[in-house]
Amino acid sequence: MSQQATALPPAAEAQHEPGYLAVSNVTKRFGAATVLDSLSLSVGRAEFVSLLGPSGCGKTTLLRLIAGLLAPDQGAIEVGGRDLTRVAAHRRNIGVVFQNYALFPHLTVAENIAYGLRAKGVPKGEQAKKVADALGLVRMEAFADRAVTALSGGQQQRIAVARAVVVEPSLLLLDEPFSALDRKLRETMQIELRHILRNLGITSIFVTHDQDEALVMSDRIAVMNEGRIEHLGTPSEVYARPKSLYTMEFVGQSSRIGGVVTGGRDGIVEIDTPFGLVRAPGHFLTGSKVVVGVRPEAIAAGEGPAGEYNTVRGTVAEVIYFGSRTLLHFRTAREGDRLHVELxxxxxxxxxxxxxxxxxxxxxxxxxxxxxxADR
Amino acid sequence: MALFGSLFCRLVLGLVIAFLFLPILIVLTVSFSSSAVFAFPPPGFSLRWYASLGKADSMLQAVWLSTQIAALSTAISLVLGTLCAIAITRGMIPGAKAVATFMASPLMLPGLVLGIAFLQAARDFGLRDTYSTLLIAHVVITMPFIMRTVLASLSLFDFAMVDAARMLGRSYPAALWTVLVPNILPGFVSGGLFAFIASFDNYPVSIFLVDVRTKTLPIQLLNQVEMSPDPTVAAISALLILGTIAALIVCDRLVGLKRMASI
Structure with a gap:
C-alpha cells in the first residue's frame, strides 16, 4: 500500500472545479450557544478537504448540516449547483462514514453494502454486481457473507466506506473515521483510504481533531476554531505559513516567544524578547505586543550569518528523546518563554x-x- | 462438608421447583378427571371436561375477548411505547426522565385504584362502550412492560445507525422500521409477551369495567368457579398452559430466549 501512495497523481488541485460544494454564511445555534457563526466554505469537485479543530469547534456540526441531519438557522448549502438547504437528508445523495461506522449488526457484510442500493430501488442483479465491485474496492471480497459483528475495527471501516460509496454519492462525509483504530492500522488505512477516494474522484469532507491525519490525507485543510474557519489552505500552507497563532499552535508543534516591537524596515520587524533581539518578516507598529512563532525543526544548533538568521543563546532545560529526533526545551536567563528546538x-x-x-x-x-x- | 453442601443445595432447588410446578401439575391432572367435582387425586380419567368446553359458549367468548384485548392493547402499546421511548432516549422532550417514570407508574399502583379511576373517568367522559373502555385501560396496563424493555433495548442501540440509514436513502420512518426495529426485536418480543400476559390475566382493573355480556376470561373463570365448580376451569387452564408453552417456543425460534432474558 505504501508504494501505491507514491503513485498518486501529484497536486490534483488544478483539476478541481471550484465551488462544487458551497456552504454560504451558515449559522447554527443550540439554545444560546452559537456553534457556527456565518461560516462559508467552498470545495472543488473531487477535492479532499479536512475540517480540523478541537472538540467543540463546530466541525461535526458543520458535517451534520451538510449531511442534512441538522438544519441551519441561516445560510445555504449547495452541492453541484443544487440548493440542498431545505432538502431532507435521505434525498441529498450524500454518503457518510460515521465515527463508529454504524454498520447494521442484523445484516451481513454484503447486505450492509446493498442497503443503500435497495433503498434506491436498484434492480437485484445490478445490486449484486455493485456490491461485489464495492467489496473488491476495499479488498474484502472474502467477507461478503460474514456477520459485521465478527469483523475487526479496520475491516468494519472498509465495509463502512464500501457501503457509503457504492451508491455513488455526490459527496462523501467522513466523521473521525480513524479514531477507533490503533495507531499502526490508522496510518495504513489513511493512505489506503486516500488512494481509494482519489481513484473514485469523489469529493470528500473529512472531520478530524488529529493534525497528522489532516496533513496526510487532505488536498486542503480548514482549521476551525469557535465556529469559524481560521485558515483554509493546502497542508503545506497551513503548516509552513499559518495565518494565525491559533493555526500555528494547533497544527504541528511550535515555540512562541512573546515580545514588543521596537522598530523595523523593509518588511522586517525587530522585536525585543526574553531571548534578546529577534527579527522576523511582518508589519507591526512600534510598541505593539506580538508573539513570534517558530517550528522546532526550523531551529538548528550553532550561529548563523546575522543578515539571514536569528541567533540566540540560552540554557537547555530538558532533553526529550524520540528515536529519530530529539526535542530540546531551551530557555534564557530571564524566566518565561521557552524555545522548542528539534534536532x-x-x-x-x-x-x-x-x-x-x-x-x-x-x-x-x-x-x-x-x-x-497579554503581556508577553 | 462440600458434599453435604451440594446435596443441601440440590434439595432446596428441588423443593423450590416442586413449589412452583406442583399447582400446575395438579390442575393438569384434574382437567383429565372423570369426577364432576374438583377432587385430587381424581378417581378416574376422562376427556369429558375438554368436550364440555365446546358447549361452554360464555367461556369461549371470554377467551376470545381477552385474546383480542390483550393482542390489541399490546400492539398499541408497542407502537406508542416505542415512539415515546425514542423521544425519551433521544432527549426530544423536556423532563424525559419524569415522562419515563410516569409511563411506568401504572405498574406501581394497586390495580383496584386504577380500576376505580378508569370507571370514574369513563363515566365522566361519557364513554359507555365496554370494549373501548377495556381496551384503553389495558393499553395503560401494558404500557409499563413495553416501556421498560424498549428503553433498556434503546440504551444499547446506536442511533448513528438510523442516521446511516437515512443517508443511504431511507426516510426517517423507513430507517426506524428497517434498522431500529430488527435490532431491538428481542426487547419487543419479551416486552410484548409480558404485556400480553399482564393484560390477559388482569382481574382487578377489568372487574370495574366489564358488563354482563362483555366479560374477560379471568372474571368469567372466577364466576364459573363460584357457580359450578367443575373441572371445566381446569381444562381451560390446561389449554392456557399449552398456549403459553407454544408462545415461548415461537419466541425462542424468533429471537432466542437467551436474548429475550438478557433484556
Missing amino acids: NRLPDTVAPGVEMTVRWRLDDSRVFPAPGG
Missing part, C-alpha cells in the same frame, strides 16, 4: 543545564499580534 542529531555535549547557541532563518519566523493584548 535530528544531537551533539554529545547537550544535556540539561548546558549553555548553547541556536539559530533559525528570519523567513522561518511568523509574527502574530499577542492574543488578548
Whole structure:
C-alpha cells in the first residue's frame, strides 16, 4: 500500500472545479450557544478537504448540516449547483462514514453494502454486481457473507466506506473515521483510504481533531476554531505559513516567544524578547505586543550569518528523546518563554543545564499580534 | 462438608421447583378427571371436561375477548411505547426522565385504584362502550412492560445507525422500521409477551369495567368457579398452559430466549 501512495497523481488541485460544494454564511445555534457563526466554505469537485479543530469547534456540526441531519438557522448549502438547504437528508445523495461506522449488526457484510442500493430501488442483479465491485474496492471480497459483528475495527471501516460509496454519492462525509483504530492500522488505512477516494474522484469532507491525519490525507485543510474557519489552505500552507497563532499552535508543534516591537524596515520587524533581539518578516507598529512563532525543526544548533538568521543563546532545560529526533526545551536567563528546538542529531555535549547557541532563518519566523493584548 | 453442601443445595432447588410446578401439575391432572367435582387425586380419567368446553359458549367468548384485548392493547402499546421511548432516549422532550417514570407508574399502583379511576373517568367522559373502555385501560396496563424493555433495548442501540440509514436513502420512518426495529426485536418480543400476559390475566382493573355480556376470561373463570365448580376451569387452564408453552417456543425460534432474558 505504501508504494501505491507514491503513485498518486501529484497536486490534483488544478483539476478541481471550484465551488462544487458551497456552504454560504451558515449559522447554527443550540439554545444560546452559537456553534457556527456565518461560516462559508467552498470545495472543488473531487477535492479532499479536512475540517480540523478541537472538540467543540463546530466541525461535526458543520458535517451534520451538510449531511442534512441538522438544519441551519441561516445560510445555504449547495452541492453541484443544487440548493440542498431545505432538502431532507435521505434525498441529498450524500454518503457518510460515521465515527463508529454504524454498520447494521442484523445484516451481513454484503447486505450492509446493498442497503443503500435497495433503498434506491436498484434492480437485484445490478445490486449484486455493485456490491461485489464495492467489496473488491476495499479488498474484502472474502467477507461478503460474514456477520459485521465478527469483523475487526479496520475491516468494519472498509465495509463502512464500501457501503457509503457504492451508491455513488455526490459527496462523501467522513466523521473521525480513524479514531477507533490503533495507531499502526490508522496510518495504513489513511493512505489506503486516500488512494481509494482519489481513484473514485469523489469529493470528500473529512472531520478530524488529529493534525497528522489532516496533513496526510487532505488536498486542503480548514482549521476551525469557535465556529469559524481560521485558515483554509493546502497542508503545506497551513503548516509552513499559518495565518494565525491559533493555526500555528494547533497544527504541528511550535515555540512562541512573546515580545514588543521596537522598530523595523523593509518588511522586517525587530522585536525585543526574553531571548534578546529577534527579527522576523511582518508589519507591526512600534510598541505593539506580538508573539513570534517558530517550528522546532526550523531551529538548528550553532550561529548563523546575522543578515539571514536569528541567533540566540540560552540554557537547555530538558532533553526529550524520540528515536529519530530529539526535542530540546531551551530557555534564557530571564524566566518565561521557552524555545522548542528539534534536532535530528544531537551533539554529545547537550544535556540539561548546558549553555548553547541556536539559530533559525528570519523567513522561518511568523509574527502574530499577542492574543488578548497579554503581556508577553 | 462440600458434599453435604451440594446435596443441601440440590434439595432446596428441588423443593423450590416442586413449589412452583406442583399447582400446575395438579390442575393438569384434574382437567383429565372423570369426577364432576374438583377432587385430587381424581378417581378416574376422562376427556369429558375438554368436550364440555365446546358447549361452554360464555367461556369461549371470554377467551376470545381477552385474546383480542390483550393482542390489541399490546400492539398499541408497542407502537406508542416505542415512539415515546425514542423521544425519551433521544432527549426530544423536556423532563424525559419524569415522562419515563410516569409511563411506568401504572405498574406501581394497586390495580383496584386504577380500576376505580378508569370507571370514574369513563363515566365522566361519557364513554359507555365496554370494549373501548377495556381496551384503553389495558393499553395503560401494558404500557409499563413495553416501556421498560424498549428503553433498556434503546440504551444499547446506536442511533448513528438510523442516521446511516437515512443517508443511504431511507426516510426517517423507513430507517426506524428497517434498522431500529430488527435490532431491538428481542426487547419487543419479551416486552410484548409480558404485556400480553399482564393484560390477559388482569382481574382487578377489568372487574370495574366489564358488563354482563362483555366479560374477560379471568372474571368469567372466577364466576364459573363460584357457580359450578367443575373441572371445566381446569381444562381451560390446561389449554392456557399449552398456549403459553407454544408462545415461548415461537419466541425462542424468533429471537432466542437467551436474548429475550438478557433484556
